Structure formats: C-alpha cells, structure tokens
Amino acid sequence: MLQERIPDLTKYVEPDRVRREVYTDPGIFELEMQRIHERVWIYCGHESQVPKAGDYYAVQIGRQPMLMVRGSDGKVHVLYNRCPHRGNMMCGDRKGNAGEFFRCSYHAWTFQHDGKLRSIPMMDSGYAGTPLNKESPELCMKPAPRVENYRGFVFSSLAKDGPSLKEFLGKAIVAFDDMCDRAPEGEVEIVPNCFRVIQHSNWKIFLENQLDALHPSVTHQSTGRAAHEVEKEIAKKTKKGEAPLSYHMLSAFATVTIDKWDNFQTLNYPYGHCILTGYMGLRPQDPDTLAYDKVMIKAYGRKRFEEIVSVNIHHVLIYPGLSVQSPLQQLRAVRPLGVDRTLTEIWHFRLKGAPEPIYRRSLAYYNLVNSPATLVNADDLENFWKCHQGLSSDGGDWVSFARHFGRDIEKDGMVETAPNCGTSEAPMRNQMKAWAEYMRG
Amino acid sequence: MAKNTQHEVEQFLYQQAEFLDGKHWQPYIDLFTQDGVYWMPPEPSYQTWEGQVAIFAEDKNLMTVRMKRLLHPDAWSQRPLWETNHVVSNVIIEKQTRDEIVVRSRFHMLELRRDDVRHFAGAYRHELRKTKNGYRIKLQRVDMANAQAAYEYVLQAWV
Ligand code: FES
Numbered sequence: 001m002l003q004e005r006i007p008d009l010t011k012y013v014e015p016d017r018v019r020r021e022v023y024t025d026p027g028i029f030e031l032e033m034q035r036i037h038e039r040v041w042i043y044c045g046h047e048s049q050v051p052k053a054g055d056y057y058a059v060q061i062g063r064q065p066m067l068m069v070r071g072s073d074g075k076v077h078v079l080y081n082r083c084p085h086r087g088n089m090m091c092g093d094r095k096g097n098a099g100e101f102f103r104c105s106y107h108a109w110t111f112q113h114d115g116k117l118r119s120i121p122m123m124d125s126g127y128a129g130t131p132l133n134k135e136s137p138e139l140c141m142k143p144a145p146r147v148e149n150y151r152g153f154v155f156s157s158l159a160k161d162g163p164s165l166k167e168f169l170g171k172a173i174v175a176f177d178d179m180c181d182r183a184p185e186g187e188v189e190i191v192p193n194c195f196r197v198i199q200h201s202n203w204k205i206f207l208e209n210q211l212d213a214l215h216p217s218v219t220h221q222s223t224g225r226a227a228h229e230v231e232k233e234i235a236k237k238t239k240k241g242e243a244p245l246s247y248h249m250l251s252a253f254a255t256v257t258i259d260k261w262d263n264f265q266t267l268n269y270p271y272g273h274c275i276l277t278g279y280m281g282l283r284p285q286d287p288d289t290l291a292y293d294k295v296m297i298k299a300y301g302r303k304r305f306e307e308i309v310s311v312n313i314h315h316v317l318i319y320p321g322l323s324v325q326s327p328l329q330q331l332r333a334v335r336p337l338g339v340d341r342t343l344t345e346i347w348h349f350r351l352k353g354a355p356e357p358i359y360r361r362s363l364a365y366y367n368l369v370n371s372p373a374t375l376v377n378a379d380d381l382e383n384f385w386k387c388h389q390g391l392s393s394d395g396g397d398w399v400s401f402a403r404h405f406g407r408d409i410e411k412d413g414m415v416e417t418a419p420n421c422g423t424s425e426a427p428m429r430n431q432m433k434a435w436a437e438y439m440r441g
Numbered sequence: 442m443a444k445n446t447q448h449e450v451e452q453f454l455y456q457q458a459e460f461l462d463g464k465h466w467q468p469y470i471d472l473f474t475q476d477g478v479y480w481m482p483p484e485p486s487y488q489t490w491e492g493q494v495a496i497f498a499e500d501k502n503l504m505t506v507r508m509k510r511l512l513h514p515d516a517w518s519q520r521p522l523w524e525t526n527h528v529v530s531n532v533i534i535e536k537q538t539r540d541e542i543v544v545r546s547r548f549h550m551l552e553l554r555r556d557d558v559r560h561f562a563g564a565y566r567h568e569l570r571k572t573k574n575g576y577r578i579k580l581q582r583v584d585m586a587n588a589q590a591a592y593e594y595v596l597q598a599w600v
C-alpha cells in the first residue's frame with residue numbers, strides 16, 4: 001500500500017538533499033522500522049547492566065519490546081518480552097531480576113532465561129491429545145535471531161541474515177575500542193543510571209545533529225558564554241588561575257567559534273556510520289591526568305599507551321541508533337517511538353582500574369550535559385522540535401545537505417571531508433545514502 | 442517560640458518558591474550560603490551528591506552559569522512562553538540546633554511551556570543555617586516523585 005503511494009522511495013533522497021516526508025510521513029516511519037531498525041544491529045545495553053543470572057533490562061528495538069537477560073549459563077540473551085500463551089508482556093518493569101526463571105503473571109507458565117519453556121500448570125492433562133509438547137517452539141519465548149557482544153556491548157539484530165556485528169560496525173568499532181582501551185584494565189563498567197529524555201521530533205533529526213559541527217557555537221552560545229564568564233571569575237580567584245575542567249567543557253561552546261569547527265574532520269563509512277575527529281582538550285597536564293598516565297603506562301607500556309591516548313575522536317555515530325563519545329565514556333541510544341517522538345537513553349561508564357578523578361570528569365559531563373536538567377541539550381531539543389514543525393509545512397519540499405558538497409574525498413570505500421571542511425554536511429549525506437540503500441528493501 | 446520558628450521557615454520556603462515562579466534568579470541564588478548546594482538525586486536511595494550521578498548538583502558557581510544562560514538573549518529554548526507555579530506544603534521541622542535547622546516539605550509544580558503542561562511533585566529537604574540576614578540554604582535536596590520517569594523535554598531551571 002505504501003509502495004503504491006510512494007512509487008520510488010529512493011527518489012526521496014538525492015546526493016545533497018532529502019524530501020521532507022522522510023521525516024514526517026508516518027507510513028515511511030513504519031517502513032523504516034521494518035527495513036532498518038528491525039533488521040540491522042541495534043545496541044541493547046552493556047553486559048554489566050545485568051551482572052547476575054536473571055537480571056534483565058527492557059529494551060525497544062524498532063517497534064519490538066525486547067528483554068536483555070543474563071542467563072544461568074552466564075550468557076546474555078535477548079528475547080521478545082512476550083508470553084507465548086496469550087501474549088502477556090513477560091516483564092512489566094524496565095529492569096529487575098526474574099529469579100531462577102521467568103514466570104508469567106497471567107497463567108503461571110514459566111521459562112528459562114534463554115526463553116525455553118520450563119513448565120505449564122498441569123501441562124500433561126491440559127495438552128494431552130494436542131500436537132503441543134514441551135519442546136514446541138511456539139510454547140517458548142521467542143529469542144532475537146541474532147545477538148553479539150563486542151567488549152561488553154551487546155547488540156541484537158531481528159533479522160536472521162546480514163553482516164556480522166564486526167562487519168556492520170567496520171571502522172566505527174573504534175567507539176568501543178577507544179572507550180575500553182582507555183581503561184587500565186581494558187574494560188568499562190556501566191554506572192547504573194539511565195537518563196531518559198524524549199524529543200518531540202523525528203529520530204533522524206537527532207542523529208544528523210550529532211556530527212553537525214556547524215551548530216554548537218550557534219545553538220549553545222548562551223551556555224558557552226555563561227560558562228565562560230563564570231570560568232573567568234573562578235580562575236581569577238584561584239592560585240593557579242584555572243577553573244575546573246567541567247567549565248571548559250561548557251565554555252568551549254562559545255570559545256570554539258564557528259570558523260574553528262572547520263578544523264575538525266569527519267570520516268564517513270558504509271552503513272551510515274560516521275566519526276567526528278577533533279581534540280577536546282582532554283589530555284591536560286594536571287596531576288590527576290599525570291597520575292592516570294602512570295597507571296596506564298604500567299598497564300600497557302609507553303608505546304601502546306601513546307597509541308591509545310592519541311586516538312583523536314570526538315564523537316562516533318553508529319547508524320541508526322547510537323551516538324558514542326568514547327573519550328568521555330558516554331553514549332546515547334536512540335529509540336524511535338513514533339514519527340515525531342524519539343526517546344534517548346543516556347548512559348556513562350567507568351574505566352576499570354582508572355583513578356577516581358578521571359571518572360569524575362566523565363561524571364561531570366554526564367551530569368552537566370546529559371542529565372534531564374542539561375545545561376546544553378535544552379537548546380538542541382528546542383531546535384529539533386522546531387525542525388520537525390517546519391518540515392511538516394508546505395513551505396518547502398527539501399532539506400539541504402549541500403554544505404561542502406563535491407569536495408568530499410572518496411577512498412577505500414569511505415568518504416573523508418577535505419581539509420578545513422569540518423562543517424561539511426558529509427555525515428548527513430552519508431546517513432541518507434545508507435538510509436536509501438536500506439529502504440530499497 | 443517553636444510556633445514562630447515554624448512560621449519563619451514556612452515563610453522562607455514560600456519566598457523561595459516565589460522567586461522561582463517570578464524568575465528572580467539572583468535573589469533565588471542569594472538564598473544559598475557561600476558553600477550552599479542545590480541537589481536533585483536521580484533516586485531517593487542516594488546519600489550524598491558528591492561524586493554521584495545527579496540531575497542537579499550545583500554550587501553557587503554552577504547556579505550562576507544556569508542563571509546567565511537563562512538570561513542570555515540567545516537561549517533559544519527560553520524564547521517561548523514558559524511559566525511555573527509552585528505550591529509548598531507539609532512543612533515539618535526535622536531537627537534544630539542553635540545555628541541550624543533541617544526542614545522537610547512537599548511541593549507540587551505545574552509548568553506551562555508553549556501549550557504543554559507538565560506536572561512535577563516531590564519532597565524538599567532544606568538544611569538551613571541561621572544568619573543575621575535570616576535563613577540561608579546549606580543544602581537543598583529535592584526528591585522528585587517523577588525523577589526516574591522519562592522526561593518529555595528537559596528541566597531548564599531549579600524545581
Ligand atoms: S499469558 Fe502468559 S501464561 Fe497465559
């Protein structure tokens with residue numbers, strides 16, 4: 001039906017512009033959920049969210065309510081959150097512990113952590129003479145067709161076939177390597193708090209903003225200025241003439257002016273993934289950093305240590321649903337709720353084995369930038385809402401991604417922005433290229 | 442004497458709420474001691490704001506950043522109509538010494554932004570210091586009943 005109404009979806013995407021319906025049409029949204037989110041690798045969570053057998057977390061993949069659960073065998077499983085009997089949702093909470101097995105609250109069918117049927121009350125008499133027995137797959141909780149774990153980060157795909165997780169991530173896998181390698185023990189651990197913020201706009205508007213180097217100094221100017229004024233006041237009063245690093249994180253929005261963002265660079269990969277490179281001043285020479293460096297050198301040796309800390313990443317976008325800031329150990333998972341409603345789930349991590357002050361840095365960023373009382377994202381969300389409103393109008397049919405179009409450098413199957421083109425809209429072009437490929441079906 | 446104290450702290454809490462609803466940010470910040478902290482934990486189990494996840498954990502400097510942002514002409518999200526209305530009640534004096542007093546209360550806050558209404562409610566716990574200018578806040582803890590709920594949009598000012 002949708003195909004009839006939309007004869008050729010790929011006509012909606014040109015190399016440097018996109019039709020507005022791509023953001024606002026509920027029919028296209030449904031098709032996106034089918035062809036993208038319910039097919040590709042979607043981030044479920046970190047395995048440290050479910051440390052003990054029976055621990056579970058509810059997670060939405062496309063339109064599907066799923067459960068990520070730690071089995072008694074130590075493996076992390078992903079199941080549809082649905083009882084095979086009459087369809088009752090199995091776990092009504094966002095998180096918890098199921099105990100030794102799942103038990104449906106409606107008629108007490110029970111299931112192993114991997115979804116296999118464990119018992120049905122009076123099964124022998126109740127199902128005698130039917131073709132159903134304990135092994136019947138229709139009596140089991142349905143598992144996600146594919147689950148893979150990379151360095152503790154659990155992904156699931158609701159399609160049986162497709163590229164492996166590693167193949168899918170490609171070079172964007174650096175998001176997790178960069179995060180974990182910065183830990184002296186080579187692993188990160190979740191800080192068990194999820195901030196959840198709903199945006200009243202299409203999910204792609206958020207993703208396109210992640211690597212939009214043109215927006216910070218405009219959108220976040222008020223915060224940057226405010227923080228810069230206070231930062232200067234604090235610096236005047238301290239002996240060393242320095243304010244805490246957290247002020248720098250905020251004032252950078254004003255001090256890194258729009259022209260300076262062109263010094264950054266974006267790397268654009270297959271499947272829509274993109275990396276924004278750029279240095280945020282996170283390798284200062286204060287005593288805390290030096291103490292951390294020492295621990296790291298001890299763990300890795302100087303050569304490997306230098307390699308690790310010189311990884312120059314600001315942001316990694318894993319299309320279509322994850323935005324990672326590896327040097328700050330934060331990530332935001334994107335869960336589309338509807339064509340104009342998008343949930344972001346925001347987490348941060350501890351570098352295992354790193355001294356406490358290093359953790360405090362990511363904590364400061366998490367609290368100041370990513371909490372529901374964010375000093376930064378309030379203005380992003382305002383713009384996202386306004387974008388969605390504008391795109392709902394007949395005032396124009398296209399969204400433009402033409403900035404620095406034609407100057408991209410293509411090599412080895414990826415697209416690099418030319419020098420001094422950091423504000424290029426290449427990441428948006430790359431995302432929409434992947435979108436069109438997925439939507440072709 | 443005890444009755445007067447009850448009346449005084451109630452007046453203080455009402456005044457604070459009125460500063461918020463009137464967007465009198467500087468007078469609001471001035472209600473805090475020099476080392477005062479405004480704290481909203483993500484859940485009631487949290488015991489301290491230091492080194493922890495927090496929705497708000499702001500000393501006077503950070504509060505000043507927030508105020509300056511709210512007042513900046515390019516704080517885009519501040520352009521549309523935005524009003525709040527606080528009601529504070531159930532004021533209980535938890536303990537009292539010569540210099541300090543700890544007060545618990547409950548609040549309801551309705552927020553209007555453009556055409557959308559949101560409702561927040563919860564408990565305040567004020568650790569107040571008695572000064573010659575009246576009470577000043579050493580620590581204000583705000584346990585919002587909807588702290589863990591998904592936020593439709595964000596919180597821009599103190600609750
Ligand atoms: S619906 Fe689950 S046991 Fe009946």
Ligand SMILES: [Fe+2]
Nearest residue numbers: 215216219380
């Ligand atoms: Fe932003």
